[in-house]
Amino acid sequence: xxxxxxxxxxxxxxxxxxxxxxxxxxxxxxxxxxxxxxxxxxxxxxxxxxxxxxxxxxxxxxxxxxxxxxxxxxxxxxxxxxxxxxxxxxxxxxxxxxxxxxxxxxxxxxxxxxxxxxxxxxxxxxxxxxxxxxxxxxxxxxxxxxxxxxxxxxxxxxxxxxxxxxxxxxxxxxxxxxxxxxxxxxxxxxxxxxxxxxxxxxxxxxxxxxxxxxxxxxxxxxxxxxxxxxxxxxxxxxxxxxxxxxxxxxxxxxxxxxxxxxxxxxxxxxxxxxxxxxxxxxxxxxxxxxxxxxxxxxxxxxxxxxxxxxxxxxxxxxxxxxxxxxxxxxxxxxxxxxxxxxxxxxxxxxxxxxxxxxxxxxxxxxxxxxx
Numbered sequence: 078x079x080x081x082x083x084x085x086x087x088x089x090x091x092x093x094x095x096x097x098x099x100x101x102x103x104x105x106x107x108x109x110x111x112x113x114x115x116x117x118x119x120x121x122x123x124x125x126x127x128x129x130x131x132x133x134x135x136x137x138x139x140x141x142x143x144x145x146x147x148x149x150x151x152x153x154x155x156x157x158x159x160x161x162x163x164x165x166x167x168x169x170x171x172x173x174x175x176x177x178x179x180x181x182x183x184x185x186x187x188x189x190x191x192x193x194x195x196x197x198x199x200x201x202x203x204x205x206x207x208x209x210x211x212x213x214x215x216x217x218x219x220x221x222x223x224x225x226x227x228x229x230x231x232x233x234x235x236x237x238x239x240x241x242x243x244x245x246x247x248x249x250x251x252x253x254x255x256x257x258x259x260x261x262x263x264x265x266x267x268x269x270x271x272x273x274x275x276x277x278x279x280x281x282x283x284x285x286x287x288x289x290x291x292x293x294x295x296x297x298x299x300x301x302x303x304x305x306x307x308x309x310x311x312x313x314x315x316x317x318x319x320x321x322x323x324x325x326x327x328x329x330x331x332x333x334x335x336x337x338x339x340x341x342x343x344x345x346x347x348x349x350x351x352x353x354x355x356x357x358x359x360x361x362x363x364x365x366x367x368x369x370x371x372x373x374x375x376x377x378x379x380x381x382x383x384x385x386x387x388x389x390x391x392x393x394x395x396x397x398x399x400x401x402x403x404x405x406x407x408x409x410x411x412x413x414x415x416x417x418x419x420x421x422x423x424x425x426x427x428x429x430x431x432x433x434x435x436x437x438x439x440x441x442x443x444x445x446x447x448x
Contacts, residue, residue, distance in 0.1 A: 302349060
């Protein structure tokens with residue numbers, strides 16, 4: 078008899094001699110005392126999934142009613158202590174206002190609570206599904222048929238993006254598809270259990286997709302920047318022009334982060350920056366010309382100096398910079414000459430007015446009769 082089974086029959090409850098003891102078989106007792114299969118295999122014990130608490134509308138209303146009641150009694154006591162004859166009237170009005178505000182804001186607050194709960198739930202689902210999607214993508218690329226189908230899909234997307242009249246967003250979508258393919262193929266190539274034929278096919282496909290990726294990213298940056306620059310030229314206000322040009326420059330800079338040595342991208346970025354400088358310089362030159370037309374020469378000179386400031390600080394071609402600076406310098410010298418001429422004329426007019434006044438006073442003194 079096993080020791081564990083024999084211990085169960087020790088003590089005062091032992092049966093009389095001569096009667097047969099009915100014991101469990103050894104293997105059955107071991108099964109009854111064995112831990113669950115999951116714990117024996119090393120898995121963590123089963124736990125119920127935690128449920129996120131649902132936002133309660135009734136709880137919100139109860140809390141609002143409690144706050145209104147507390148406010149009512151506090152105001153009623155304060156007014157009663159102050160000697161008010163009808164303290165319940167203003168206290169009731171204040172509590173009613175609190176309830177009305179709480180009821181009117183209930184929909185907004187509950188909607189935000191539900192939105193927050195749904196976002197958390199969707200984020201948890203996405204995190205749980207991400208490893209499954211990654212493993213399925215790796216398993217799919219290991220199959221030659223699936224790999225060929227993926228390449229055909231990429232080629233169709235590339236052809237649609239290269240079609241005449243296609244928007245720059247089509248190139249961007251094709252670029253993202255190429256990026257996803259390269260990421261999945263890299264993960265598949267890192268696996269040890271992969272046939273040589275599949276590995277060669279994946280490397281060949283990566284070379285093709287890298288060429289497509291570069292092509293579509295460059296075309297997207299070019300098309301998006303040209304469209305935004307053209308839209309900036311149609312704007313009236315200087316701030317709108319600068320904003321659209323900055324968006325075009327952001328598109329080019331995002332492509333330069335991937336391909337920093339691309340000549341076309343660098344040239345496009347330089348052209349957009351020169352356009353921004355030209356917009357600022359033209360704006361201040363226009364203000365200077367308006368001031369000069371109105372006779373405010375000093376103000377016009379200050380506006381021309383502002384134009385020179387943006388011209389020297391911006392990235393402009395040296396020939397254009399020199400020509401524009403020379404033109405602005407001649408305009409400033411002309412305004413200074415006009416300012417000097419006007420000052421001399423005003424001085425002459427003032428001196429002549431003073432002389433005329435002295436002559437008139439002398440003449441008046443000579444002709445004044447003696448008293």
